[in-house]
Amino acid sequence: MSTAVRTIRHFHAGGVSVVLGCPTAGLPEILYWGADLGDLRPEDLASLADLAEPLLENTTDRPVRLGVLPEHGAGWMGTPGLSGHRGGHDWSPLFTDVRHEVLGNRLLVHAEDPSTRLALDYTLELLDSGLLRAQATVTNRDPQDYELQNLVVVLPLAPEAHEILDLAGRWAKERVPQRHRVTVGTYRREVRRGRTGADSPTVLTAGVPGFGFRDGETWGVHVAWSGNHQSFVERMTSGRTVIGGGELLLPGEVVLAAGEAYTSPWVYAAYGRGLDDQAARFHRWLRSRPQHPTSDRPVTLNVWEAVYFDHRLEPLLELAERAARVGVERYVLDDGWFRGRRDDSAGLGDWFEDTGVWPEGLHPLVDRVRALGMQFGLWFEPEMVNPDSDLARNHPDWILQVPGRLPLEARRQQVLDLAEPGAYAYVLDRISTLVADYGLEYLKWDHNRDLVDAGSATTGRARVHDQTQAVYALLDELRRRHPGLEIESCSSGGARVDLGILERTDRVWASDCIDPLERQQILRWTAQLLPAELIGSHIGSAVSHTTGRASSLDFRAVTAMFGHFGIEWNINGLDEAELAAVAGWVALHKRFRPLLHSGTTVRGDAALREVAVAGVVAADASEALFSLSLLARPSTWPPGLVKLPGLDPDARYAVAHVGGPEPSGQPFTAPAWQGGLAVSGRVLGSMGIQVPLLQPEQAVLVHVRAVP
Secondary structure, three states, X not given: OOOOEEEXXXXXXXXXXXXXXXXXXXXXXXXXXXXXXOOOOHHHHHHHHHXXXXXXXXXXXXXXXXXXXXXXXHOOOOOOOEEEEEOOEOOOOOOOEEEEEEEOOEEXXXXXXXXXXXXXXXXXXXXXXXXXXXXXXXXXXXXXXXXXXXXXXXXXXXXXXXXXXXEEEEOOEEEEEEEEEOOOEEEEEEEOOOOOOOOOOOOEEEEOOOOOOOOOEEEEEEEOOOOOEEEEEEEOOOOOEEEEEEEOOOOOOEEEOOOOEEEOOOEEEEEEEOHHHHHHHHHXXXXXXXXXXXXXXXXXXXXXXXXXXXXXXXXXXXXXXXXXXXXXXXXXXXXXXXXXXXXXXXXXXXXXXXXXXOEXXXXXXXXXXXXXXXXXXXXXXXXXXXXXXXXXXXXXXXXXXXXXXXXXXXXXXXXXXXXXXXXXXXXXXXXXXXXXXXXXXXXXXXXXXXXXXXXXXXXXXXXXXXXHHHHHHHHHHXXXXXXXXXXXXXXXXXXXXXXXXXXXXXXXXXXXXXXXXXXXXXXXHHOOOOXXXXXXXXXXXXXXXXXXXXXXXXXXXXXXXXXXXXXXXXXXXXXXXXXXXXXXXXXXXXXXXXXHOOOEEEEOOOXXXXXXXXXXXXXXXXXXEEEEEEOOOOOOOOOOEEOOOOOOXXXXXXXXXXXXXXXXXXXXXXXXXXXXXXXXXXXXXXXXXXXXXXXXXXXXXXXXXXXX
């Protein structure tokens, strides 16, 4: 074993191993991160350390070690973990005074640099799910201010990781996958929108070339932060490759006075054999949290695409009656209920019931909704303000801005500076009062514009970091005051989907686009981070509000099934037969809800890209629910076989059609398709079943049940 290493630490859980070398001087380094190595003896760890000993790289006369915080002073020529300065000095820290402690599968590091007078505290933790997370804190020990420019978490990648997969997107078309080769240099994704962004990479993944949902080793990172952030993959000329991320700080945004500290967001890292395995680590960890929703996720009716700004009591009461008839359990009144809000040009910030529309307040609607046995929820956009509002007229200094000019408007609104104590107190008071007055069970928390020129009107300093922290504090305080209150994160649809906001909310709205063809992709890739119960997924109208595309109820309902199910549609216009059909889909979701919201998400790598296979398999593999969707006309006909992944290969299953168009023609009238013939999980996973003879933009639900 190398004499440079004092101790070797091995963490393993959830099918993953992390091996750390802790040298006699300097920061610990990650020697291995990947598949579980099992129980290693001390001599095995010593051999592993010897194998991982770096070679000379023709740069320095000593091998370059990649500490848990890469340091330029240690010879690392890539992105340093910490960047900053004091008036141009103290810009290259080198932490030599290092102590570490191990608590279970957690490494705690405290380090000091006497030269720059900076202290570092670093935490690396392997969670039970096999998910790895890391966080760093830097403290200024000098009387002179230290301007922090960058603090990122960096992890080593295996040399065979030659391909990158990340997600891009835009409003109403979030989480679009894109692939790239890993090349020498840095592939960096920066999001400067002041929020997570519809174009966020979500999980930036590197893996063996051609990795898919079921095969190929992958290593991915997610930055748990709802403001500006960065993710990157970097390959050196030596061949060493790293993956990392953190907050993206604006100039002068974090300046540490003597004794002050900055803590990075948690960066979560997931190893997996295939993307499904990687996603399962995120899902298992999210479900293990004490605040994770445990009650049945209520079927939700949101009124936005039913009435928009046309708030009149009688149509809203009729919607409530019909919602209760079809089995809805939560009714949400969206935008338009507050003072001056007849369209999107005015009223944001004036969080008082509009007495011109609601002379008795919201009580007549709330009381009827409750009498019908449903919960009641209300829409807010607390971080925004219309210039045409009493709030903006009375407090122009509460608007985020560069002194001397207001930011460009977006959606005819500006951003409220919640780091300003007066603005924070006002918003907290108004929301808390309304929650208490109406006994609200649910808030839809929207955020409909990017942050431009997001500075403090009083100090002139950039304030995205402070704004993000203030939003977190506001959400935390509301939940403290109102235990049991559930909150949805909506941000122009799916522009704030991250684990930072989900520490404080109970679901996300995946997209403002409910068109089922678009939603197939959006849900497929949102599932890389989140399990179904955290993703709002509604049946929209027959003609999509965002795309104008017409689609059948079956396709809309099958697509919406794999999430937190609901309706966003004016069902007042439906006849009795149509209402009965909607009620049937609601009942079917409730039948499978326990499975959908507890099972393992699986996605098929179909040979035909026009066929999408998605499913949820019970934890004990006793049953599964799959959707088979024909997204476009295939180049061959009939479509052929598709595999049903994730089943127990040694179990036998009955396969039955339970929703969507009735299959016709052989082999769909055969006993196997009707649940009358048992097929092994190995056959279903290796060979598969025939895709029904569907038309484009049709889908069926298939229930697979283990039988003796």
